[in-house]
Amino acid sequence: MEKIKIVSLIVFVVASMSSINAQEMYDIAVENSTISWKGYKPTGSHNGTITLQSGSLEMEDGEVIGGSFTADMATIKDADGSARLEGHLKSKDFFEVEVFPTAKFEVMGTNSNNGETNVMGNMTIKGITKEISFFAEVSEADKSITLKSSVFQVNRADFNVKYKSKTFFNNLKEKFINDDFDLQVTIVVEK
DSSP, X not given: OXXXXXXXXXXXXXXXXXXHHHEXXXXXXXXXXXEEEEEEETTEEEEEEEEEEEEEEEEETTEEEEXXXXXXXXXXXXXXXXXXXXXXXXXXTTTOTTTOOEEEEEEEEEEEETTEEEEEEEEEETTEEEEEEEEEEEEEOSSEEEXXXXXXXXXXXXXXXXXXXXXXOSOOTTOOOOSEEEEEEEEEEEO
């Protein structure tokens, strides 16, 4: 009877230790991670990138269970290299980078199904936080883990980005810029 108690205690301790060890926090490799954006208006679109400043992903048994990442809004780039557009996006008309130098996403939960992960969290832009979610694929290599989102949309009006927005101005006719813009995020962490 004493042997059974000891064996049970050992099994419990080993199971507890393995569940503790299964959770790992990894820092984001910002140089290998990207945020891509695309904005639309009736006459066309613009696209580009934003550089990550920092972040981490919390993993458990190959699944994302938490984490956050911060974007350096001063690094907004236009794919066509328009310094004028980049300056306008950084101005008070759009993201007001001098006052709000970063944007942040914090993972609040995930659901995985058939190899695709639904990531739910809080996005903060211009000091305003809203709940959003997006689908992503998580893949693991020998020395890295990659979370690559599908393209998802964010409504800029939710974050008080007013310039030529039909949400705020009703007299724009065809001179508006769509409120919804696309984001695609690739987060790479090194093990």
